[in-house]
Amino acid sequence: MAVSRTTVLIGAFLSVLTNGIDSQRxxxxxxxxxxxxxxxxxxxxxxxxEGAWNEDGKxxxxxxxFTHTPxxxxxxxxxxxxxxxxxxxxxxxxxxxxxxxxxxxxxxxWPRLLPDxxxxxxxxxxxxxxxxxxNALLSHxxxxxxxxxxxxxxxxxxxxxxxxxxxxxxxxxxYARLCFHRFGDRVRYWVTxxxxxxxxxxxxxxxIFAPGLEEPGTGPYxxxxxxxxxxVRAYYTYQREFKPGQRGMVGISVDSxxxxxxxxxxxxxxxxxxxxxxxxxxxxxxxxxxSGDYPDVMKEYIGKKSHAQGLEYSRLPSFxxxxxMQNRGAADFFGLNHYTSxxxxxxxxxxxxxxxxxxQDVQNIHxxxxxxxTLDWLKVVPWGMRKLLRWIKARYGDVPVYITESGVSxxxxxxxxxxxxxxxxxxxxxxxxxxxxxxxxxxxxxWALMDxxxxxxxxxxxxxxxxxxxxxxxxxxxxxxxAIYYAKIVHQNGYMKMLREFKKKCERIYQxxxxx
Ligand code: GBH
Numbered sequence: 001m002a003v004s005r006t007t008v009l010i011g012a013f014l015s016v017l018t019n020g021i022d023s024q025r026x027x028x029x030x031x032x033x034x035x036x037x038x039x040x041x042x043x044x045x046x047x048x049x050e051g052a053w054n055e056d057g058k059x060x061x062x063x064x065x066f067t068h069t070p071x072x073x074x075x076x077x078x079x080x081x082x083x084x085x086x087x088x089x090x091x092x093x094x095x096x097x098x099x100x101x102x103x104x105x106x107x108x109x110w111p112r113l114l115p116d117x118x119x120x121x122x123x124x125x126x127x128x129x130x131x132x133x134x135n136a137l138l139s140h141x142x143x144x145x146x147x148x149x150x151x152x153x154x155x156x157x158x159x160x161x162x163x164x165x166x167x168x169x170x171x172x173x174x175y176a177r178l179c180f181h182r183f184g185d186r187v188r189y190w191v192t193x194x195x196x197x198x199x200x201x202x203x204x205x206x207x208i209f210a211p212g213l214e215e216p217g218t219g220p221y222x223x224x225x226x227x228x229x230x231x232v233r234a235y236y237t238y239q240r241e242f243k244p245g246q247r248g249m250v251g252i253s254v255d256s257x258x259x260x261x262x263x264x265x266x267x268x269x270x271x272x273x274x275x276x277x278x279x280x281x282x283x284x285x286x287x288x289x290x291s292g293d294y295p296d297v298m299k300e301y302i303g304k305k306s307h308a309q310g311l312e313y314s315r316l317p318s319f320x321x322x323x324x325m326q327n328r329g330a331a332d333f334f335g336l337n338h339y340t341s342x343x344x345x346x347x348x349x350x351x352x353x354x355x356x357x358x359x360q361d362v363q364n365i366h367x368x369x370x371x372x373x374t375l376d377w378l379k380v381v382p383w384g385m386r387k388l389l390r391w392i393k394a395r396y397g398d399v400p401v402y403i404t405e406s407g408v409s410x411x412x413x414x415x416x417x418x419x420x421x422x423x424x425x426x427x428x429x430x431x432x433x434x435x436x437x438x439x440x441x442x443x444x445x446x447w448a449l450m451d452x453x454x455x456x457x458x459x460x461x462x463x464x465x466x467x468x469x470x471x472x473x474x475x476x477x478x479x480x481x482x483a484i485y486y487a488k489i490v491h492q493n494g495y496m497k498m499l500r501e502f503k504k505k506c507e508r509i510y511q512x513x514x515x516x
Pocket of ligand 1: 194339
């Protein structure tokens with residue numbers, strides 16, 4: 001009895017020392033540290049936390065309009081009050097400081113600064129709020145990472161067509177310049193757009209997100225075309241006018257699931273590749289790729305399908321040669337939001353009504369063995385993180401990658417074991433990607449700092465490291481186990497000390513057993 005236990009312990013001990021596989025799980029786990037300059041962060045976004053939707057001169061955004069329309073969100077929830085972060089800078093910064101992270105990723109509400117979206121009227125009270133937040137962060141040694149667009153477009157700009165209207169390239173550029181000018185002396189990291197594919201597909205394709213338009217065959221492509229141009233334009237504004245003095249970096253945060261081929265067959269492997277290119281490559285190829293253009297496979301498939309539908313042109317807009325030259329390399333870092341994976345097989349869609357989903361000729365499913373979260377789309381697949389990072393390196397080279405979001409939902413218990421497990425394994429796969437695949441990952445951001453307004457799911461879904469009591473007018477925040485666990489990883493910059501602790505524990509037990 002004693003012998004076999006000892007043998008087991010020694011085995012575990014050895015496998016840990018050799019960075020070996022945790023044999024109790026199908027998942028691989030390694031011990032080790034992240035590079036010394038690796039950055040840890042935590043994220044939120046304006047509409048999801050600020051509240052104060054019509055205070056101090058803020059203009060309405062498309063999400064105010066959308067959530068105030070009956071039937072758009074679960075239980076009619078909205079962000080009118082949310083976490084009341086507009087009045088809680090002190091509490092928020094305190095929480096972030098407790099995590100020990102190096103940066104806080106938050107977003108600026110465009111209509112809080114520019115109520116009608118344009119420079120016609122600058123709302124100084126909105127500027128004052130972000131100044132106070134940035135200064136409070138810096139006084140705690142926390143760097144701000146600022147997202148300019150996390151989906152809350154000024155309603156006034158939707159009234160002229162939203163991202164269908166190319167003049168938004170200029171309006172966005174004006175807004176970005178204002179932010180660089182007013183905040184850039186203290187901000188080193190800028191993200192232009194958060195997950196633009198969610199905007200294009202959910203907002204303009206199937207209409208489940210604001211502005212709620214349903215044009216699945218053309219909307220997403222048109223909206224994306226403007227968004228990419230807006231990103232590129234703002235990138236050069238920063239380069240020319242601000243970078244020499246401010247020395248910051250500008251990137252874009254794209255989101256992608258990992259797409260695992262359903263089989264080894266050539267068609268399924270191609271289908272999985274196509275699915276990633278339609279989602280991630282759609283934005284990343286023009287900016288980080290060699291061509292400055294959309295992926296060839298998108299041009300081919302959308303062109304082919306448009307033709308079969310009797311169109312004389314492709315539903316995918318095209319970039320001019322000059323656009324392509326501008327697009328290429330228009331980012332200082334690669335922002336990645338990653339949550340989950342899918343199994344992809346080839347599935348030919350007969351040409352019927354045009355649809356971005358059908359254009360891909362793929363079928364996405366979940367492996368029934370994957371661990372669930374409380375959201376249908378979010379299955380826990382830690383190794384997908386590593387494979388996706390590897391894919392990004394293979395396609396876009398050594399551009400610095402910041403994981404700008406990753407996290408998991410539940411119904412909100414403080415003892416959130418599942419969230420601890422999620423971060424333990426997802427972050428570990430980032431470590432593996434760095435150590436074993438040479439991926440140039442520079443930072444990790446946990447989504448989210450605290451529970452918040454989860455878009456169409458309202459307040460039913462909890463992503464927070466901190467619990468928020470939404471029945472309390474004070475919106476009291478309380479750390480979950482995952483907050484403590486994440487702080488530990490941040491503090492250790494990986495999993496080093498745990499190895500030492502584990503070693504000590506093994507030695508102690510081994511010693512005791514010998515005594516017996
Ligand atoms: C991020 O999106 C967002 O940036 C963040 O604001 C959000 O709170 C967080 O994730 C958690 O959701 O409705 O079935 O069509 C994550 C990527 C892409 C996930 C769109 C949900 C819609 C699935 N999201 N997707 S579905």
